[in-house]
Amino acid sequence: MEGFIMKIRIKKVTALLLSCMLLFSISGCQKKRTAKEVLESSLKQSSKLKDADFSGEASYKIANSEASSSSNVTIKMNFDTKLQTVDKDQLKMSMTSTLNMLGQTMDMNMYYSDGYYYMNTNGTKQKMKMDIAGIQKQLQSTTGQTSLPAKYYKDLKLSEKDGNTILKYSINNDGLNQYVKDVTSQMTTVTGGSNSIKVSSLTGTKTLNDKDLPVKESIQMVMESGDNETGSITLKMNLTYHNPGKSVTVTLPDDLNTYQEISN
Template identity: 30%
Template sequence: MKKRLVFLLSLILVFSLIGCSKGNDSKSTDPATIYENASKKTSELKDMDATAKMKMVMTQNEENMDISMDMDIKATDFGTEDMKYLCNYKMSMLGMDLDMSMFYTDGYYYVDSFGQKMKAAMDYSEVLETINGSTMQTNELSKYMKDVKTTKDGDNTVITFQLDGDKMTEYIKDMMTDLGTATEGQSFSGIEGDVETTINKDGYFTAVKMNLTLDMEVEGETAKMNMEMDMTYNNPGQEIEEIEVPDLEGYTEVDSSELTN
């Protein structure tokens, strides 16, 4: 069960990062290029306030396991030595409610999960490398997209597309390797999904919605997973209030590799 949960959390992280790629700077009416440019502009924000809701149903041997997760992500002075970063998770599964948090402040990266509190001394550049190494750093995001369409909703541009299952499979494998969560005995296939993104008049993402299905195998057991994700970027491009980090007492200091691998 623990390995299955880690695998699920890894997949959640991978798909929550789809909107964080680096595009190009050209102006274009091509939907895929508009998406890439919005990804680039959003990823360069110094302050960020975002929330995400995820619902998953994993079906195995005709039994369903429901999992829900709420995420609250805030960052100030992102990409500088004054950076503060806070991500809170609330997960519900198997009748249990689990709270997790990760944050960075004053040269330390903190993780509070599953009853364990750990911290590691890290330069802000190391944290950035960890985050950037986990995102889709490519100028060819369109290779993962098919049936791309664009519509207007007032001043907003709405882009919808389907995920290319075969290419996304390879992408997820590479991403999970980069995240350090790829292990023997886990695999996935049959990926299908559709994505809807909303881009405001200033060129920033304001919302990303995704529906995804895939078949997964962990330690010889097969299951099907259905996932819905709804992510909102709050007032992109605007400064946010000072981040209040949790109480720093009670954290065990560890080597940074234990938090990033």
């Protein structure tokens, strides 16, 4: 009897060892993803998001350089943004920001609801009609974010830190041209709405969680005039995404009906 029990125990131990060996063999044979695969997965996962809650800080360094003189102006901005998709054709947004320029501070609260973009700038309340595509471009220009497809990314590098995936990248020339079309024409605060802006470089770093969703992102972009004028604008942006993938509720102020309508 004891010999029979011993055989059963040996069989169980052997089965357990074989299972462990098989598990480690499968794990060891799993293909490690390339940087391009991680990028494509991240862009795909981000495109599925309906809501977003993120904050950030940005600095715009404007450098003018001529033969006789040179000058630098730095604009700094902090912002906190919430986006809620009500349904396929309705979006709510709440964004608070503070702009510091030339020793002056400007507090701005921006909202979007029912096809209107609302702005409260130091107590001056205005609104204008804007479709969802328009508000998306406005957000891109304010936050420096890009929704460029994977084909425009280059110099991809992967690393790991604190359980997250770190993806560094830069944007190729075709992507820079597309970025100008998508975003810079909306940057009225910094560029005056000029369409003659040339983006000479755009680099960034994405910190991704285990679902390939960004939890942090840093961006650096250099813009120059397309009219052979001297000078450049360097944008540096740091973004933090709060609970990516989770639902967000946007609370709007009660006095939106008091905002004065203006034309685009």
